[in-house]
Every structure is written in structure tokens, then in C-alpha cells.
Amino acid sequence: QQPVQSPQAVILREGEDAVINCSSSKALYSVHWYRQKHGEAPVFLMILLKGGEQKGHDKISASFNEKKQQSSLYLTASQLSYSGTYFCGTERMAGTASKLTFGTGTRLQVTL
Amino acid sequence: DGGITQSPKYLFRKEGQNVTLSCEQNLNHDAMYWYRQDPGQGLRLIYYSQIVNDFQKGDIAEGYSVSREKKESFPLTVTSAQKNPTAFYLCASSPGQDPGANVLTFGAGSRLTVL
Numbered sequence: 070q071q072p073v074q075s076p077q078a079v080i081l082r083e084g085e086d087a088v089i090n091c092s093s094s095k096a097l098y099s100v101h102w103y104r105q106k107h108g109e110a111p112v113f114l115m116i117l118l119k120g121g122e123q124k125g126h127d128k129i130s131a132s133f134n135e136k137k138q139q140s141s142l143y144l145t146a147s148q149l150s151y152s153g154t155y156f157c158g159t160e161r162m163a164g165t166a167s168k169l170t171f172g173t174g175t176r177l178q179v180t181l
Numbered sequence: 182d183g184g185i186t187q188s189p190k191y192l193f194r195k196e197g198q199n200v201t202l203s204c205e206q207n208l209n210h211d212a213m214y215w216y217r218q219d220p221g222q223g224l225r226l227i228y229y230s231q232i233v234n235d236f237q238k239g240d241i242a243e244g245y246s247v248s249r250e251k252k253e254s255f256p257l258t259v260t261s262a263q264k265n266p267t268a269f270y271l272c273a274s275s276p277g278q279d280p281g282a283n284v285l286t287f288g289a290g291s292r293l294t295v296l
Contacts, residue, residue: 099280101284101285103285109289110271110287110288113285118281156223156224158224158285160280160281162280166231167280167281169226169285170240171224173223174223
């Protein structure tokens with residue numbers, strides 16, 4: 070079952086902040102975040118394991134609320150290079166292996 | 182540099198024809214995956230393989246087939262049974278499939294158009 074991402078799209082001016090949310094109805098082991106620029110392959114940003122830790126990557130950080138099965142990606146002081154589509158991938162156990170299911174994506178556009 | 186090579190980048194096919202998309206990785210990763218990307222639907226898993234000579238169906242395997250004869254290679258065949266094959270196909274790999282360790286590296290993708 071696909072996780073739900075919100076918003077579907079957002080337009081920012083350079084320097085503004087944004088939050089992208091990802092929620093699942095299933096118990097999760099971890100949440101992945103990827104960014105895909107137009108016409109390119111998705112690129113891994115970060116992974117959050119269950120335990121509620123928050124991670125950071127330059128001015129992009131994320132949190133994972135295990136109780137609510139929700140993750141949020143925070144982009145602060147956005148730059149033009151942040152433009153792209155952001156996907157969350159939720160990881161659940163499927164038998165002895167894990168399964169990663171992606172959301173439908175959030176399209177982010179940063180303008181001058 | 183290590184990475185994933187997908188070919189061809191663009192492919193046109195007539196209805197009723199099978200086509201095979203190539204995926205090669207030199208990352209020494211055990212696990213490989215095929216995803217399909219359609220506008221507004223995100224990435225949907227077609228097939229995945231954890232080890233050589235073994236693979237499992239993903240969420241949308243109907244009309245597709247794969248093989249994993251070598252660790253480095255995971256070709257995808259889109260058969261004539263796939264009713265709506267026009268899409269962007271992404272191959273990915275990860276070191277393994279242990280929980281929390283399956284960070285994906287993606288190839289640049291293959292865009293298939295059925296005429």
C-alpha cells in the first residue's frame with residue numbers, strides 16, 4: 070500500500086522553507102527520502118530508522134514519528150537546486166525480507 | 182566510477198512486440214530492482230532479485246519477466262501481455278535487502294513508447 074505524500078506540489082521563492090509529509094497506515098521499519106530532478110534518476114537523500122531520530126543533510130532534514138507512522142522532510146532556506154520531485158519510500162517487513170514502497174511524489178519548484 | 186547502466190534510453194515498440202531493457206551494475210550489490218514510473222503515480226515495483234538465479238514479483242509484475250543469471254545484470258522483458266507498457270522504467274540496486282540497509286542506487290532510466 071502506497072504511503073500518502075502531501076502536498077502534491079509546492080512553489081517556493083529562493084530562501085523560503087517547506088515541509089513535505091509522508092504517512093502510512095502500516096507499521097514501518099524505516100522511511101527513505103529521494104529527490105528526482107526532471108529527466109534524471111532519483112537520488113537518495115536520507116534514511117530514518119524507527120526510533121524517532123531526526124537526520125540532517127545540509128539544510129535538508131527529516132524526522133520520523135514511529136507512533137504515527139509519519140515522516141516529514143524539512144527544506145530550509147531553499148535554493149534553486151532543491152527543485153525536483155521528492156519521494157518518500159516506506160519500508161515494511163515482508164516475510165524475512167523488507168519491502169520498500171514509494172509515495173506518489175511531491176513536486177517542488179524554487180524560483181528567484 | 183561505480184553505477185548502474187540502463188539501455189536503451191529511448192525505445193519505440195509496435196503493439197504485440199516483446200522488448201528487453203538492459204540493466205547492468207558494477208557496484209557489487211546483491212539486490213536489484215525494476216520500477217515503473219508513470220505521471221502522478223510515483224515508483225511502482227515490478228520485480229526484484231536478492232541473489233543470482235532468484236527473483237520475486239513486485240506489485241505490478243503482470244506482463245513482465247526478468248532473469249538474474251549474473252550478479253551484475255538484471256534485464257527486464259516487457260511482453261505483449263502488458264496492456265499499457267508506455268512508461269519510464271527505472272532499474273535500481275542495493276547492497277542487500279536487510280531492513281534499513283536497502284538504500285537504492287538508480288540507473289538513468291529507459292523510456293518505452295508503444296506506437
